[in-house]
Ligand SMILES: Nc1ncnc2c1ncn2[C@@H]1O[C@H](COP(=O)(O)OP(=O)(O)OP(=O)(O)O)[C@@H](O)[C@H]1O
Protein backbone atom coordinates (compact mmCIF):
# COMPACT_ATOMS: atom_id res chain seq x y z
CA UNK A 1 0.00 0.00 0.00
CA UNK A 2 1.37 3.45 -0.84
CA UNK A 3 1.49 6.25 1.75
CA UNK A 4 -1.25 8.11 -0.10
CA UNK A 5 -3.48 5.02 -0.13
CA UNK A 6 -2.89 4.63 3.60
CA UNK A 7 -3.94 8.25 4.24
CA UNK A 8 -7.11 7.74 2.22
CA UNK A 9 -7.91 4.46 3.98
CA UNK A 10 -7.53 6.16 7.36
CA UNK A 11 -10.01 8.89 6.34
CA UNK A 12 -12.49 6.27 5.11
CA UNK A 13 -12.14 4.27 8.32
CA UNK A 14 -12.95 7.41 10.35
CA UNK A 15 -15.91 8.28 8.15
CA UNK A 16 -17.16 5.55 5.79
CA UNK A 17 -19.59 8.10 4.22
CA UNK A 18 -16.88 10.59 3.28
CA UNK A 19 -17.11 11.76 -0.36
CA UNK A 20 -14.25 11.75 -2.85
CA UNK A 21 -14.42 15.59 -2.91
CA UNK A 22 -14.00 15.73 0.88
CA UNK A 23 -11.01 13.37 0.73
CA UNK A 24 -9.50 15.43 -2.10
CA UNK A 25 -9.81 18.68 -0.20
CA UNK A 26 -8.48 17.21 3.06
CA UNK A 27 -5.40 15.84 1.28
CA UNK A 28 -5.07 18.74 -1.13
CA UNK A 29 -5.15 16.51 -4.23
CA UNK A 30 -7.46 16.22 -7.25
CA UNK A 31 -10.73 14.28 -6.95
CA UNK A 32 -9.72 12.21 -9.98
CA UNK A 33 -6.58 11.03 -8.15
CA UNK A 34 -8.70 10.07 -5.13
CA UNK A 35 -10.84 7.95 -7.46
CA UNK A 36 -7.75 6.18 -8.82
CA UNK A 37 -6.41 5.51 -5.31
CA UNK A 38 -9.78 4.13 -4.21
CA UNK A 39 -9.92 1.83 -7.24
CA UNK A 40 -6.44 0.57 -6.33
CA UNK A 41 -7.45 0.05 -2.69
CA UNK A 42 -10.40 -2.01 -3.93
CA UNK A 43 -8.18 -4.05 -6.27
CA UNK A 44 -5.79 -4.77 -3.42
CA UNK A 45 -8.65 -5.87 -1.17
CA UNK A 46 -8.44 -3.09 1.45
CA UNK A 47 -11.88 -1.82 0.50
CA UNK A 48 -14.48 -4.52 0.00
CA UNK A 49 -16.85 -3.19 -2.66
CA UNK A 50 -18.78 0.03 -3.06
CA UNK A 51 -19.92 1.93 0.02
CA UNK A 52 -16.39 1.70 1.43
CA UNK A 53 -16.66 -1.45 3.48
CA UNK A 54 -13.16 -1.48 4.90
CA UNK A 55 -11.21 -4.68 5.29
CA UNK A 56 -9.57 -4.18 8.69
CA UNK A 57 -7.44 -7.28 8.34
CA UNK A 58 -4.05 -5.91 7.46
CA UNK A 59 -1.66 -8.82 7.01
CA UNK A 60 1.94 -9.72 6.41
CA UNK A 61 2.52 -12.28 3.67
CA UNK A 62 5.42 -14.71 3.90
CA UNK A 63 6.52 -16.75 0.88
CA UNK A 64 9.06 -19.53 1.37
CA UNK A 65 9.96 -22.97 2.60
CA UNK A 66 8.38 -25.15 5.28
CA UNK A 67 10.48 -28.01 6.63
CA UNK A 68 10.65 -30.65 9.25
CA UNK A 69 14.02 -30.05 10.97
CA UNK A 70 15.96 -33.02 12.35
CA UNK A 71 18.86 -31.86 14.46
CA UNK A 72 21.66 -33.73 16.21
CA UNK A 73 23.19 -32.49 19.47
CA UNK A 74 26.50 -34.19 20.37
CA UNK A 75 27.24 -34.82 24.07
CA UNK A 76 30.83 -33.62 23.64
CA UNK A 77 33.16 -32.21 20.99
CA UNK A 78 32.21 -33.57 17.56
CA UNK A 79 34.46 -36.19 16.02
CA UNK A 80 34.17 -36.29 12.24
CA UNK A 81 34.01 -39.59 10.33
CA UNK A 82 32.78 -41.22 13.55
CA UNK A 83 29.53 -41.94 15.38
CA UNK A 84 29.06 -39.32 18.12
CA UNK A 85 26.91 -40.07 21.19
CA UNK A 86 24.22 -37.41 21.40
CA UNK A 87 20.57 -36.55 21.10
CA UNK A 88 18.24 -36.01 18.16
CA UNK A 89 15.43 -33.51 18.11
CA UNK A 90 12.71 -32.97 15.55
CA UNK A 91 10.86 -29.68 15.14
CA UNK A 92 9.11 -27.70 12.45
CA UNK A 93 11.30 -25.41 10.38
CA UNK A 94 11.87 -23.82 6.98
CA UNK A 95 12.88 -20.17 6.90
CA UNK A 96 9.58 -18.82 5.53
CA UNK A 97 7.52 -20.96 7.88
CA UNK A 98 9.74 -19.99 10.84
CA UNK A 99 9.35 -16.29 10.13
CA UNK A 100 5.58 -16.75 9.80
CA UNK A 101 5.34 -18.67 13.08
CA UNK A 102 7.43 -16.10 14.93
CA UNK A 103 5.23 -13.32 13.55
CA UNK A 104 2.07 -15.16 14.60
CA UNK A 105 3.59 -15.51 18.10
CA UNK A 106 4.15 -11.72 18.05
CA UNK A 107 0.42 -11.30 17.30
CA UNK A 108 0.95 -10.23 13.69
CA UNK A 109 -1.78 -11.29 11.25
CA UNK A 110 0.16 -13.53 8.88
CA UNK A 111 -0.45 -15.56 5.74
CA UNK A 112 2.06 -18.10 4.42
CA UNK A 113 2.56 -19.24 0.86
CA UNK A 114 4.55 -22.46 0.95
CA UNK A 115 4.30 -26.00 -0.42
CA UNK A 116 3.85 -29.24 1.52
CA UNK A 117 3.16 -32.82 0.48
CA UNK A 118 0.09 -34.85 1.36
CA UNK A 119 2.19 -36.85 3.83
CA UNK A 120 2.51 -37.04 7.61
CA UNK A 121 4.98 -34.14 7.78
CA UNK A 122 2.73 -31.99 5.59
CA UNK A 123 -0.24 -32.76 7.85
CA UNK A 124 1.82 -31.81 10.90
CA UNK A 125 2.78 -28.46 9.35
CA UNK A 126 -0.82 -27.68 8.35
CA UNK A 127 -2.18 -28.65 11.76
CA UNK A 128 0.42 -26.65 13.66
CA UNK A 129 -0.16 -23.59 11.43
CA UNK A 130 -3.87 -23.76 12.17
CA UNK A 131 -3.23 -23.95 15.93
CA UNK A 132 -0.78 -21.07 15.90
CA UNK A 133 -2.89 -18.83 13.64
CA UNK A 134 -1.00 -18.85 10.33
CA UNK A 135 -3.34 -18.60 7.33
CA UNK A 136 -2.28 -21.40 4.96
CA UNK A 137 -5.19 -21.05 2.55
CA UNK A 138 -2.86 -19.85 -0.23
CA UNK A 139 -0.31 -22.64 0.26
CA UNK A 140 0.09 -25.66 -1.99
CA UNK A 141 -0.73 -29.13 -0.65
CA UNK A 142 0.59 -31.52 -3.29
CA UNK A 143 -0.07 -35.21 -3.71
CA UNK A 144 2.87 -37.26 -4.99
CA UNK A 145 5.40 -34.79 -3.47
CA UNK A 146 7.39 -35.10 -0.26
CA UNK A 147 7.24 -32.36 2.37
CA UNK A 148 10.73 -30.91 2.61
CA UNK A 149 13.19 -31.76 5.37
CA UNK A 150 16.38 -30.32 6.85
CA UNK A 151 19.02 -32.35 8.64
CA UNK A 152 21.68 -30.63 10.70
CA UNK A 153 24.47 -31.55 13.07
CA UNK A 154 25.28 -29.01 15.74
CA UNK A 155 28.48 -28.66 17.72
CA UNK A 156 28.78 -28.75 21.51
CA UNK A 157 28.08 -24.98 21.60
CA UNK A 158 24.71 -25.35 19.84
CA UNK A 159 26.02 -23.84 16.57
CA UNK A 160 25.42 -25.64 13.29
CA UNK A 161 28.44 -27.54 12.00
CA UNK A 162 26.95 -28.93 8.77
CA UNK A 163 23.47 -29.35 7.34
CA UNK A 164 21.60 -30.66 4.34
CA UNK A 165 18.31 -29.40 2.99
CA UNK A 166 16.02 -31.51 0.82
CA UNK A 167 13.51 -29.01 -0.52
CA UNK A 168 12.65 -29.87 -4.14
CA UNK A 169 8.95 -29.24 -3.47
CA UNK A 170 9.70 -25.49 -3.26
CA UNK A 171 10.19 -25.52 -7.06
CA UNK A 172 6.38 -25.72 -7.27
CA UNK A 173 6.11 -22.18 -5.90
CA UNK A 174 6.94 -21.08 -9.41
CA UNK A 175 6.36 -18.03 -11.60
CA UNK A 176 2.84 -19.13 -12.60
CA UNK A 177 1.83 -19.70 -8.99
CA UNK A 178 3.21 -16.33 -7.86
CA UNK A 179 1.42 -14.59 -10.73
CA UNK A 180 -1.83 -16.37 -9.82
CA UNK A 181 -1.46 -15.05 -6.25
CA UNK A 182 -0.66 -11.48 -7.34
CA UNK A 183 -3.74 -9.93 -5.72
CA UNK A 184 -3.11 -11.42 -2.29
CA UNK A 185 0.60 -10.56 -2.52
CA UNK A 186 0.04 -6.93 -3.55
CA UNK A 187 -2.64 -6.57 -0.88
CA UNK A 188 -0.17 -7.32 1.93
CA UNK A 189 1.19 -4.66 4.29
CA UNK A 190 4.58 -6.13 3.49
CA UNK A 191 5.89 -9.37 2.03
CA UNK A 192 8.75 -11.52 3.34
CA UNK A 193 10.35 -13.90 0.85
CA UNK A 194 13.08 -16.47 1.32
CA UNK A 195 15.37 -17.85 -1.38
CA UNK A 196 13.99 -21.39 -1.13
CA UNK A 197 11.63 -20.60 -4.01
CA UNK A 198 12.85 -20.49 -7.65
CA UNK A 199 14.95 -17.54 -8.81
CA UNK A 200 12.44 -16.59 -11.54
CA UNK A 201 9.58 -16.51 -9.03
CA UNK A 202 11.54 -14.13 -6.78
CA UNK A 203 12.27 -11.96 -9.82
CA UNK A 204 8.55 -11.69 -10.61
CA UNK A 205 7.84 -10.62 -7.02
CA UNK A 206 10.30 -7.76 -7.31
CA UNK A 207 8.32 -6.45 -10.30
CA UNK A 208 4.98 -6.18 -8.45
CA UNK A 209 3.55 -2.71 -7.76
CA UNK A 210 4.28 -0.97 -4.45
CA UNK A 211 5.35 -4.18 -2.73
CA UNK A 212 7.53 -3.77 0.34
CA UNK A 213 9.79 -6.82 0.12
CA UNK A 214 11.85 -8.19 3.02
CA UNK A 215 14.40 -10.85 2.06
CA UNK A 216 16.00 -13.74 3.96
CA UNK A 217 18.87 -15.11 1.90
CA UNK A 218 18.74 -18.58 3.63
CA UNK A 219 22.21 -19.96 2.69
CA UNK A 220 25.19 -19.17 0.48
CA UNK A 221 24.00 -21.60 -2.20
CA UNK A 222 20.55 -20.01 -2.35
CA UNK A 223 21.69 -16.39 -1.92
CA UNK A 224 23.19 -16.62 -5.44
CA UNK A 225 19.64 -16.43 -6.81
CA UNK A 226 19.21 -12.81 -5.74
CA UNK A 227 22.71 -11.39 -6.30
CA UNK A 228 21.75 -9.53 -9.48
CA UNK A 229 18.42 -8.16 -8.23
CA UNK A 230 19.34 -7.37 -4.64
CA UNK A 231 18.72 -3.64 -5.08
CA UNK A 232 15.00 -4.31 -5.57
CA UNK A 233 14.44 -5.38 -1.95
CA UNK A 234 13.36 -2.98 0.77
CA UNK A 235 15.09 -4.87 3.57
CA UNK A 236 17.68 -7.65 3.49
CA UNK A 237 19.17 -9.75 6.29
CA UNK A 238 22.14 -11.81 5.16
CA UNK A 239 24.58 -13.41 7.60
CA UNK A 240 28.30 -12.80 6.94
CA UNK A 241 28.65 -15.66 4.44
CA UNK A 242 25.54 -14.66 2.48
CA UNK A 243 26.68 -11.00 2.54
CA UNK A 244 29.90 -12.15 0.83
CA UNK A 245 27.90 -13.86 -1.94
CA UNK A 246 25.89 -10.68 -2.46
CA UNK A 247 28.77 -8.21 -2.39
CA UNK A 248 31.98 -10.13 -3.07
CA UNK A 249 33.37 -8.77 0.23
CA UNK A 250 34.65 -11.32 2.75
CA UNK A 251 33.12 -10.06 6.01
CA UNK A 252 35.93 -10.97 8.42
CA UNK A 253 35.99 -7.66 10.30
CA UNK A 254 33.57 -4.93 11.34
CA UNK A 255 35.03 -2.57 8.74
CA UNK A 256 34.45 -5.06 5.96
CA UNK A 257 30.93 -5.68 7.28
CA UNK A 258 30.25 -1.95 7.06
CA UNK A 259 31.70 -1.87 3.55
CA UNK A 260 29.41 -4.75 2.49
CA UNK A 261 26.49 -2.88 4.06
CA UNK A 262 27.39 0.23 2.06
CA UNK A 263 27.57 -1.78 -1.19
CA UNK A 264 24.05 -3.12 -0.59
CA UNK A 265 22.70 0.35 0.25
CA UNK A 266 24.28 1.77 -2.91
CA UNK A 267 22.52 -0.92 -4.94
CA UNK A 268 19.20 0.44 -3.69
CA UNK A 269 18.34 -1.61 -0.58
CA UNK A 270 16.66 0.70 1.98
CA UNK A 271 17.57 -1.17 5.17
CA UNK A 272 20.42 -3.66 5.49
CA UNK A 273 21.02 -5.94 8.49
CA UNK A 274 24.11 -8.17 8.38
CA UNK A 275 23.89 -10.65 11.24
CA UNK A 276 27.22 -11.62 12.79
CA UNK A 277 26.08 -14.53 15.00
CA UNK A 278 27.36 -14.08 18.57
CA UNK A 279 29.06 -10.79 17.57
CA UNK A 280 25.77 -8.97 16.90
CA UNK A 281 24.50 -7.02 13.91
CA UNK A 282 25.76 -4.39 11.47
CA UNK A 283 22.85 -2.34 10.20
CA UNK A 284 22.56 0.48 7.72
CA UNK A 285 20.13 2.84 6.05
CA UNK A 286 20.45 6.28 4.51
CA UNK A 287 20.90 7.56 8.08
CA UNK A 288 24.22 5.73 8.45
CA UNK A 289 25.85 2.40 9.22
CA UNK A 290 26.26 1.11 12.78
CA UNK A 291 26.96 -2.01 14.79
CA UNK A 292 25.21 -3.31 17.89
CA UNK A 293 27.11 -5.96 19.81
CA UNK A 294 25.23 -9.00 21.09
CA UNK A 295 25.36 -9.45 24.87
CA UNK A 296 26.33 -12.89 26.19
CA UNK A 297 23.31 -15.19 26.14
CA UNK A 298 22.50 -18.84 26.76
CA UNK A 299 22.73 -20.87 23.54
CA UNK A 300 21.04 -24.27 23.37
CA UNK A 301 20.43 -24.30 19.61
CA UNK A 302 21.42 -21.45 17.27
CA UNK A 303 19.18 -22.75 14.45
CA UNK A 304 16.37 -20.30 13.75
CA UNK A 305 17.95 -17.31 15.52
CA UNK A 306 18.17 -15.49 12.19
CA UNK A 307 14.51 -16.20 11.44
CA UNK A 308 13.37 -14.86 14.81
CA UNK A 309 15.59 -11.85 14.16
CA UNK A 310 13.89 -11.23 10.79
CA UNK A 311 10.44 -11.54 12.39
CA UNK A 312 11.62 -8.93 14.92
CA UNK A 313 12.62 -6.64 12.05
CA UNK A 314 9.14 -6.98 10.54
CA UNK A 315 7.56 -6.25 13.93
CA UNK A 316 9.70 -3.12 14.35
CA UNK A 317 8.80 -1.89 10.88
CA UNK A 318 5.06 -2.46 11.41
CA UNK A 319 5.18 -0.62 14.72
CA UNK A 320 7.24 2.26 13.33
CA UNK A 321 10.20 1.69 15.65
CA UNK A 322 13.41 3.52 14.79
CA UNK A 323 15.96 1.33 13.06
CA UNK A 324 18.00 1.08 16.29
CA UNK A 325 14.95 0.12 18.35
CA UNK A 326 14.07 -2.42 15.67
CA UNK A 327 17.51 -4.07 15.80
CA UNK A 328 17.41 -4.29 19.60
CA UNK A 329 13.93 -5.82 19.55
CA UNK A 330 15.02 -8.30 16.86
CA UNK A 331 18.19 -9.29 18.76
CA UNK A 332 16.13 -9.94 21.88
CA UNK A 333 13.71 -12.11 19.87
CA UNK A 334 16.76 -14.04 18.60
CA UNK A 335 18.04 -14.43 22.18
CA UNK A 336 14.78 -16.09 23.25
CA UNK A 337 15.02 -18.51 20.30
CA UNK A 338 18.66 -19.35 21.07
CA UNK A 339 17.67 -20.74 24.44
CA UNK A 340 15.20 -23.20 22.90
CA UNK A 341 16.03 -26.71 21.71
CA UNK A 342 13.48 -26.33 18.90
CA UNK A 343 13.94 -24.04 15.88
CA UNK A 344 11.18 -21.82 17.27
CA UNK A 345 10.72 -20.94 20.91
CA UNK A 346 7.21 -21.26 22.31
CA UNK A 347 8.24 -18.52 24.76
CA UNK A 348 8.32 -15.89 22.02
CA UNK A 349 5.74 -13.23 22.88
CA UNK A 350 5.90 -9.45 22.62
CA UNK A 351 6.05 -9.15 26.42
CA UNK A 352 8.84 -11.73 26.73
CA UNK A 353 10.88 -9.97 24.02
CA UNK A 354 10.47 -6.64 25.85
CA UNK A 355 11.48 -8.28 29.15
CA UNK A 356 14.50 -9.87 27.41
CA UNK A 357 15.47 -6.44 26.04
CA UNK A 358 15.56 -5.07 29.59
CA UNK A 359 17.44 -8.09 30.91
CA UNK A 360 20.10 -7.76 28.18
CA UNK A 361 20.34 -3.98 28.46
CA UNK A 362 19.15 -3.58 24.85
CA UNK A 363 16.73 -0.71 25.54
N1 LIG B 1 25.84 -17.98 19.28
C1 LIG B 1 25.18 -16.82 19.41
N2 LIG B 1 25.32 -16.09 20.54
C2 LIG B 1 24.66 -14.93 20.72
N3 LIG B 1 23.80 -14.42 19.80
C3 LIG B 1 23.62 -15.09 18.67
C4 LIG B 1 24.30 -16.33 18.41
N4 LIG B 1 23.89 -16.77 17.20
C5 LIG B 1 23.01 -15.86 16.73
N5 LIG B 1 22.84 -14.85 17.60
C6 LIG B 1 21.92 -13.68 17.45
O1 LIG B 1 20.98 -13.95 16.42
C7 LIG B 1 21.18 -13.06 15.31
C8 LIG B 1 21.02 -13.83 13.99
O2 LIG B 1 21.87 -14.95 14.00
P1 LIG B 1 22.82 -15.44 12.81
O3 LIG B 1 23.80 -14.41 12.45
O4 LIG B 1 23.35 -16.76 13.27
O5 LIG B 1 21.77 -15.59 11.62
P2 LIG B 1 21.54 -16.77 10.60
O6 LIG B 1 22.84 -17.34 10.16
O7 LIG B 1 20.62 -16.24 9.56
O8 LIG B 1 20.76 -17.81 11.51
P3 LIG B 1 19.82 -19.08 11.11
O9 LIG B 1 20.03 -19.35 9.65
O10 LIG B 1 20.28 -20.19 11.99
O11 LIG B 1 18.42 -18.70 11.45
C9 LIG B 1 22.57 -12.50 15.52
O12 LIG B 1 22.71 -11.23 14.92
C10 LIG B 1 22.64 -12.42 17.04
O13 LIG B 1 21.93 -11.31 17.52
Ligand SMILES: O=c1[nH]cc([C@@H]2O[C@H](CO)[C@@H](O)[C@H]2O)c(=O)[nH]1
Nearest residue numbers: 065067093094095150165304343
Ligand atom coordinates in the same frame (compact mmCIF):
# COMPACT_ATOMS: atom_id res chain seq x y z
O1 LIG C 1 18.12 -24.43 2.31
C1 LIG C 1 17.61 -24.30 3.44
N1 LIG C 1 18.28 -24.64 4.55
C2 LIG C 1 17.71 -24.46 5.80
C3 LIG C 1 16.44 -23.97 5.94
C4 LIG C 1 15.80 -23.75 7.28
O2 LIG C 1 16.54 -22.77 7.98
C5 LIG C 1 16.06 -22.78 9.29
C6 LIG C 1 17.04 -22.13 10.21
O3 LIG C 1 17.23 -20.80 9.85
C7 LIG C 1 15.76 -24.25 9.60
O4 LIG C 1 14.48 -24.32 10.17
C8 LIG C 1 15.80 -24.92 8.23
O5 LIG C 1 14.70 -25.77 8.02
C9 LIG C 1 15.72 -23.60 4.77
O6 LIG C 1 14.56 -23.11 4.83
N2 LIG C 1 16.34 -23.79 3.55
